Amino acid sequence: MTIPEDLRYTKDHEWMKLLDDGTALVGITDFAQSELGDIVFVELKADGTTLKTHESFGTVEAVKTVADLFAPVAxxxxxxxxxxxxAEVVNQDPYNAWLIKMKVANPAEVExxxxxxxxxxLIGE
Structure with a gap:
C-alpha cells in the first residue's frame, strides 16, 4: 500500500497536498480506493463552494457502495x-487523481x- 510522505491525511482516508500558492489538492488514499473497490462515479460540489472542516464535498460511488468525501480543512x-x-483513474493512481483543489482558509489546519x-x-500498516 502506497502512503506518500509529503502528504497529510485524515481519519476518513482523504489526503491533502498543500501547494505554494496557498491552495491544496485533496483526494482519497490508496487504502480508501482499495476498500471501496471499482469506482464508477465521483460527484463533487461546485467550484466556489465554501466548506467547513469535515463538511462533505461530494461522494464517490463504487460498484457496491457510495461514500461521502469530507473536507480535511476549511x-x-x-x-x-x-x-x-x-472515475476509474482514482483506482489506478489515487495520489495523482486529485478530486478538488481548494483555497485553504487557515494553513495551520493542514499541520x-x-x-x-x-x-x-491508523490503517495498521
Missing part, C-alpha cells in the same frame, strides 16, 4: 479534476492533519 473549492470524467507515519498506524 476553505473554498476552486477547481475539480477534469480527469474524473473517467494538524495526520502525517504519513500516523496514517500508517
Amino acid at each position: 476553505g473554498e473549492i476552486v477547481a475539480s479534476n477534469p480527469e474524473l470524467a473517467s 494538524a492533519l495526520l502525517d504519513a507515519a500516523a496514517y500508517r498506524q
Whole structure:
C-alpha cells in the first residue's frame, strides 16, 4: 500500500497536498480506493463552494457502495479534476487523481492533519 510522505491525511482516508500558492489538492488514499473497490462515479460540489472542516464535498460511488468525501480543512473549492470524467483513474493512481483543489482558509489546519507515519498506524500498516 502506497502512503506518500509529503502528504497529510485524515481519519476518513482523504489526503491533502498543500501547494505554494496557498491552495491544496485533496483526494482519497490508496487504502480508501482499495476498500471501496471499482469506482464508477465521483460527484463533487461546485467550484466556489465554501466548506467547513469535515463538511462533505461530494461522494464517490463504487460498484457496491457510495461514500461521502469530507473536507480535511476549511476553505473554498476552486477547481475539480477534469480527469474524473473517467472515475476509474482514482483506482489506478489515487495520489495523482486529485478530486478538488481548494483555497485553504487557515494553513495551520493542514499541520494538524495526520502525517504519513500516523496514517500508517491508523490503517495498521
